[in-house]
Amino acid sequence: MRWTATTGDISKLKSDLIIIPLTSEKPKGLSALDKATGSGLTKAASLFKGKLETTHLVPGGRSGADWVLLVGLGKGEEVSVESIRRCAALAAKRAKTLKAGSCTLKLPVDALKDLDSSAIARCWVEGAELALFEAGLCKSKKEKAVVKSWKLVADKKSIAKLRAGLREGESYAAGSLVSRKLVTLPPNHLTPVKLAAEARKVAKTADLKCTVLGAAKLKQIGAGGIIGVGQGSVNESKLIILESKTKRKNAKSITLVGKGVTFDTGGISLKPGANMHEMKGDMGGAAAMLGAALIVSRLKMRVNLKVIIPAVENMPDGNAIKPGDVLKMLSGKTVEVLNTDAEGRLILADGLHLACKDKPDFVIDAATLTGACAIALGTQFAGTFSNSSVLAESIDKAGCDTFERSWPMPLTEEHHADIVSSVADIKNLGKRYGGASSAAAFLEEFVDEDVNWAHIDIAGPSWLDASLPYCAKGGSGFGARLIARTLQILTD
Ligand code: BES
Numbered sequence: 495m496r497w498t499a500t501t502g503d504i505s506k507l508k509s510d511l512i513i514i515p516l517t518s519e520k521p522k523g524l525s526a527l528d529k530a531t532g533s534g535l536t537k538a539a540s541l542f543k544g545k546l547e548t549t550h551l552v553p554g555g556r557s558g559a560d561w562v563l564l565v566g567l568g569k570g571e572e573v574s575v576e577s578i579r580r581c582a583a584l585a586a587k588r589a590k591t592l593k594a595g596s597c598t599l600k601l602p603v604d605a606l607k608d609l610d611s612s613a614i615a616r617c618w619v620e621g622a623e624l625a626l627f628e629a630g631l632c633k634s635k636k637e638k639a640v641v642k643s644w645k646l647v648a649d650k651k652s653i654a655k656l657r658a659g660l661r662e663g664e665s666y667a668a669g670s671l672v673s674r675k676l677v678t679l680p681p682n683h684l685t686p687v688k689l690a691a692e693a694r695k696v697a698k699t700a701d702l703k704c705t706v707l708g709a710a711k712l713k714q715i716g717a718g719g720i721i722g723v724g725q726g727s728v729n730e731s732k733l734i735i736l737e738s739k740t741k742r743k744n745a746k747s748i749t750l751v752g753k754g755v756t757f758d759t760g761g762i763s764l765k766p767g768a769n770m771h772e773m774k775g776d777m778g779g780a781a782a783m784l785g786a787a788l789i790v791s792r793l794k795m796r797v798n799l800k801v802i803i804p805a806v807e808n809m810p811d812g813n814a815i816k817p818g819d820v821l822k823m824l825s826g827k828t829v830e831v832l833n834t835d836a837e838g839r840l841i842l843a844d845g846l847h848l849a850c851k852d853k854p855d856f857v858i859d860a861a862t863l864t865g866a867c868a869i870a871l872g873t874q875f876a877g878t879f880s881n882s883s884v885l886a887e888s889i890d891k892a893g894c895d896t897f898e899r900s901w902p903m904p905l906t907e908e909h910h911a912d913i914v915s916s917v918a919d920i921k922n923l924g925k926r927y928g929g930a931s932s933a934a935a936f937l938e939e940f941v942d943e944d945v946n947w948a949h950i951d952i953a954g955p956s957w958l959d960a961s962l963p964y965c966a967k968g969g970s971g972f973g974a975r976l977i978a979r980t981l982q983i984l985t986d
């Protein structure tokens with residue numbers, strides 16, 4: 495969708511639909527529109543009280559639009575950026591059913607004094623764009639986009655900030671939608687090779703350098719984790735690396751590592767059949783990092799960015815790894831594989847070791863790593879494990895800002911003790927309890943002690959079993975906005 499801003503009288507602009515988000519207090523500055531609609535807004539006041547996530551439709555009358563849609567934001571002092579996203583989602587979906595190709599919009603910035611006006615615009619764009627995501631990527635008859643353009647009408651004093659907010663929102667939404675598309679794509683369309691091709695596309699639009707290592711090279715360098723997990727699949731494993739250097743001064747170096755298991759059958763430790771198709775989303779961490787890279791580059795953040803994505807398909811096969819096998823990882827450590835379904839940690843181990851090599855200021859990984867984390871925290875929260883309070887606090891704050899929230903999880907010596915092996919250095923399976931933490935401890939074995947690192951387990955929120963206001967059930971694309979915002983906080 496196209497997002498522009500202009501000054502002037504909203505009642506005079508030509509469009510299919512005028513959208514007016516309102517708090518439950520008496521609105522100001524709408525007398526011209528009220529007049530143009532034959533007191534339509536005044537008449538609506540007895541029915542429409544601005545209650546959160548309610549709408550009311552008023553005929554456009556002599557205004558430049560066919561209809562005026564009032565959208566309730568709730569009590570002014572209670573409005574958050576998240577309620578803005580939800581109302582935008584509601585408005586966008588109504589605009590679609592009203593077949594409105596063009597919308598004009600007036601945001602009540604004066605009634606929302608506690609919120610930054612650019613954040614209001616940013617979150618409106620996010621909510622509207624994300625709500626209209628089409629999951630039917632493989633339908634033979636594609637649905638055509640209905641809502642094509644949004645024009646924000648503002649006064650002279652606020653237009654610059656609102657415009658900046660629109661640009662930011664477009665970037666955040668674009669990154670999030672890339673992630674959502676990738677987790678939604680079927681696993682036969684998104685093999686490791688295809689994921690590398692998608693990464694190349696992102697690299698091209700985001701002006702990043704992209705290097706892809708194939709299986710022969712990975713074997714040669716000794717990436718035993720990636721090679722081991724992928725060796726049961728006919729689809730070749732890849733290691734995808736994206737890089738960008740900023741010209742901005744005092745830039746931080748940050749490396750992102752994303753789990754890219756394009757399908758997780760569990761391998762020889764085969765998963766049960768029910769809902770196994772959801773494991774096409776086991777590259778949600780990779781998707782989040784690619785989406786974040788797009789946002790970071792579009793917003794020209796002060797960061798030297800690297801993204802590392804080990805991409806594999808975890809299949810059972812004559813050539814697949816077996817429980818009991820010992821792998822020698824890229825770092826040289828040896829790992830006893832006790833469950834081939836605990837594959838994410840095996841490929842991330844190589845990715846994290848590589849990430850630490852050039853001693854970046856921060857390393858963050860995101861992974862759909864454990865069912866245990868999803869069971870502990872549900873689908874609304876990711877779990878964060880970190881050896882750095884600065885990093886953990888930034889992720890927490892970014893979670894509140896983006897509503898892609900996470901919760902701090904424990905990672906201690908005891909969790910490391912759980913993964914000591916009798917035949918190799920460590921094993922890829924912990925105790926029955928605390929599975930999210932023993933998985934994190936495994937990852938930490940491959941992180942240099944002097945590197946600030948955080949691991950975000952997104953197994954819960956990356957796949958939704960029920961729809962949310964701006965995210966239909968299925969792959970959510972969770973993480974792209976969270977990671978990008980974290981980088982914005984770390985580098986501002
Ligand atoms: N990809 C799964 C984790 C997962 C579960 C993601 C549910 C999303 C939703 C991961 O590879 C896995 O299978 N983990 C095992 C680890 C166990 C064998 C130690 C798990 O969580 O059961």
Ligand code: ZN
Pocket residue numbers: 758760834835836837838
């Ligand atoms: Zn698994």
Ligand code: ZN
Pocket residue numbers: 755758776835837838862863
């Ligand atoms: Zn997995």
